[in-house]
Amino acid sequence: MDKPLYKGEEIKKLLNQRAPILMVDTLYEVSDNGATTGLTIEADNFFNLDGQFTEPGLIEHMAQSASAFVGYNAIKSNSSAAPVGYIGEIKNFKLAGRLPKAGDKLLTTVTVQSVVMNITLFTAETKTGDTTVASCQMKLSV
Amino acid sequence: MEKQELINQVNEVLAEEFEVETSDIAPDAVIKETLQLDSLSLVDLVALIESTFSVKIQNSELSSIKTFADLYEFIYARIAK
Numbered sequence: 001m002d003k004p005l006y007k008g009e010e011i012k013k014l015l016n017q018r019a020p021i022l023m024v025d026t027l028y029e030v031s032d033n034g035a036t037t038g039l040t041i042e043a044d045n046f047f048n049l050d051g052q053f054t055e056p057g058l059i060e061h062m063a064q065s066a067s068a069f070v071g072y073n074a075i076k077s078n079s080s081a082a083p084v085g086y087i088g089e090i091k092n093f094k095l096a097g098r099l100p101k102a103g104d105k106l107l108t109t110v111t112v113q114s115v116v117m118n119i120t121l122f123t124a125e126t127k128t129g130d131t132t133v134a135s136c137q138m139k140l141s142v
Numbered sequence: 143m144e145k146q147e148l149i150n151q152v153n154e155v156l157a158e159e160f161e162v163e164t165s166d167i168a169p170d171a172v173i174k175e176t177l178q179l180d181s182l183s184l185v186d187l188v189a190l191i192e193s194t195f196s197v198k199i200q201n202s203e204l205s206s207i208k209t210f211a212d213l214y215e216f217i218y219a220r221i222a223k
Binding site for chain 2: 088089113114115116117119120121139
């Protein structure tokens with residue numbers, strides 16, 4: 001994968017969330033209809049339970065991945081700040097296997113399926129390495 | 143694709159997605175009422191039509207699609223092109 005577009009502290013330009021619930025640390029790629037993001041799960045991650053990253057954390061990570069895509073496009077359109085978005089709906093969430101654990105690196109691809117008015121339907125797929133961890137559909141209102 | 147074949151297919155995919163009976167779907171019925179669409183589920187309708195028929199509905203075109211007959215005509219016209 002090429003050099004990240006945003007990582008570390010820079011990611012805060014794209015997202016309104018802050019520690020301890022900032023769940024994206026890298027934006028790798030952006031295309032016309034989606035983006036690829038990442039998160040390294042630290043041992044003290046807010047969503048860890050007994051060393052495992054839990055489902056709410058995965059969903060938050062996926063939602064913030066979609067927000068990072070929206071934020072990136074806003075910044076590219078000369079907006080001074082990332083817009084505030086709201087999750088309208090999450091459905092078809094599937095946990096494909098085991099939950100990730102501290103130290104794992106999540107790689108998530110979000111893809112725009114449809115845009116109606118100010119609501120965008122995304123699909124999201126999260127992997128660790130080549131293994132799919134989870135997927136879902138979500139609607140984001142901006 | 144014949145028009146009646148398209149109508150049957152549209153009705154089947156809508157009935158499955160929005161959990162209604164195909165018998166509930168009449169050409170003159172209002173889509174939003176029959177399928178109980180809100181602003182969120184309207185996005186599902188647009189995505190479903192695009193994924194099933196490869197027909198994209200633009201925001202500006204949505205307001206002209208009120209009944210199922212409107213939707214059939216919209217899809218058929220674009221498939222026929």
